[in-house]
Amino acid sequence: MHWFTAPDYALSRLVLLRLLAAVYLIGFLTAVRQFRALIGERGMLPVPRFLAGTTFRQAPTLFRLGYRDRGFAAVATTGAVLAAALLAGAGDVLPLGVAIAAWAVLWLLYLSIVNVGQVWYSFGWESLLLEAGFLACFLGNAQVAPPTPTLYLVRWLLFRVEFGAGLIKLRGDRCWRDLSCLRYHHETQPMPGPLSWFFHHLPMPLHRVEVAANHVAQLLVPPALFLPQPFASWAACAVIATQLWLVASGNFAWLNWLTIALAFAALRLPGGGPVPADGGGPAPVWFEVLVLAATALVLLLSYRPARNLLSRHQLMNHSYNRLHLVNAYGAFGSISRVRLEVVIEGTDEERLTAHTRWREYGFRGKPGDVRRLPRQFAPYHLRLDWLMWFAALSPGYARPWLRPFVAALLAGDPATLRLLGHNPFPHAPPRHVRAVLYRYRFTTRAERRADGAWWHRTRVREYLAPVSRG
Structure with missing residues (x-):
């Protein structure tokens, strides 16, 4: 099926998967360094107590088999090692089935952590990382050309991230509509960065430009991700530029870098790289069946998130299932003035x-x-x-x-x-x-x-x- 593959996106897929692996590596290292105090056996919100009060259906996790701090450390460390291997390119030299399994294990390990993390893991970018990791299982590796259905599923994820954030702002705080929110945001955001003081002191007309540009990037640009090239690449570049602006102006964990990674599903990069010159060989039939089945599942689960985008009572950063497969996203619907x-x-x-x-x-x-x-x-x-x-x-x-x-x-x-x-x-x-x-x-x-x-x-x-x- 010629329509099934997109050889021109081989380098884009490589960048996407490397960035995603880097984010997973940071996520697992964060868990290794912080879990004992937060959710360890003697932590502020101990995992054993949480597991005793919930069922498997409410919180599916490997830790249902038994929890010890050493076991959690082993899970997080294993995830970090596996993510580092994928970051180094192991996924492209492994057989296709093994590479898929590696991404699936990475997703399962992090899911197990998120589902016992309680309030410490209640951020939207946890669901975003899991959903992106699930889709990575169906992007293939250098042995096959990138599958077109999965590339569009990643674009659909990016669309929900950006368009959801744009709509929640438009429906939320009045300052987003009168273009004054950035007068306060750089100062009141959760964790300012080293340049936030300088951003805060930009003239008010530039703050209004910031807000207007944000509306363009999150409301007008996302639909263009589904247009033919070069329009999709232009839209992806606009997303990347906006995210880099956010990286410079604050600290939002890995949300911005993960969003940048997703944008490469729409950005067609020229040139080669450590992939076959033709962008990869034909996909095996079993892989095509697997990708189409995953596509059907994501489309089925997309009904409620898509309906949420159209709702006047839009939910922000909401998961509709405990596997975090297809979620609703959004950020900063309201802005603190103080x-x-x-x-x-x-x-x-x-x-x-x-x-x-x-x-x-x-x-x-x-x-x-x-x-x-x-x-x-x-x-x-x-x-x-x-x-x-x-x-x-x-x-x-x-x-x-x-x-x-x-x-x-x-x-x-x-x-x-x-x-x-x-x-x-x-x-x-x-x-x-x-x-x-x-x-x-x-x-x-x-x-x-x-x-x-x-x-x-x-x-x-x-x-x-x-x-x-x-």
């Missing part, structure tokens, strides 16, 4: 008085020290820092895990302390820990020149009353 931050403090004084000296814990990514320039962490995902941003918006976000977090600080738990950037009690844990809510804003240019601070903060109220070791 930045609030929860600051964690401790003291080693036994008795608390009005003169008690409190020392502040420092986080790796979220704002704390007003003189520290925000750092670039994406595509690495600082899960605790992100949840602290949500906690500042509403105490309800933090209710399940904040007190266990404080208890871990009072106990001097090494795994928890490794999540932080600065521990003010290096020799012994504090006797009391509390949380204070502050309002943060970027300094003006004059304030920055005067004292070198990137932020100005004002105390709002006590967020969590002092908690003692007992």
Whole structure:
């Protein structure tokens, strides 16, 4: 079937799969480094307790066979090694069936982690990574030309990511319609980057251009992904350019890089590369059947996500099945005008008085020290820092895990302390820990020149009353 293959997209497929493998590698390494404090046996939201309260149908995962921290570490490490191998090109030298199995195992391992990750893994880019990984199973390798149906399924995924985000904005906060949202967003986004201060201080007309360009990229460009070439490639380039702008202006874990990877399904790259000169050989019949079956499944599961795009009550970042196969996406339907931050403090004084000296814990990514320039962490995902941003918006976000977090600080738990950037009690844990809510804003240019601070903060109220070791 000549229509089934697209040899001209061989190099595009290679780039897509390499980038996807790189994102999987980062995802598994993030899990290895952070899971003990977050969801380990003695973590803030332990996996064994979660599994005891759910069924396999509610949360399908390999950890139903039994959970130990060493087992979780083995799963995450295996995933990292496999992702690294695919990143290095192992998928193109393996037999086609083995390469498909490798991507399927990668998807299964990460699915097992996401489905026990609870609130720490509730981000839309977790479902996006799983859905992209599932489609990667049906993209083939260098031994066969890229299958056209799968390339269009990846474009359909990218369309939902971009168009869903555009619609949720248009239907959401009024500032998206009057083009003023970027006046606030660079300052109030979950985790600003090293250039966010400068983006924030762009003139208001440029902020309006930013918003207008975003609407073009997310509402007008996505349909063009399905047009003939060169229009599809132009649309893909517009998506990539927009995502690189977002990479420069903030920290959104691997969302932007994963979106860039998906865009290569529509971007026809010239030239060769480490693939056969003809873009790969003919596909075996069994592979064609497998791809067509997967296409039929995705189209069947697309009904509810497609209907969601047309709904006035559009859901944002919603999974319709526990396998995260075909999902609804979106981002920043509403924009905060004021930045609030929860600051964690401790003291080693036994008795608390009005003169008690409190020392502040420092986080790796979220704002704390007003003189520290925000750092670039994406595509690495600082899960605790992100949840602290949500906690500042509403105490309800933090209710399940904040007190266990404080208890871990009072106990001097090494795994928890490794999540932080600065521990003010290096020799012994504090006797009391509390949380204070502050309002943060970027300094003006004059304030920055005067004292070198990137932020100005004002105390709002006590967020969590002092908690003692007992």
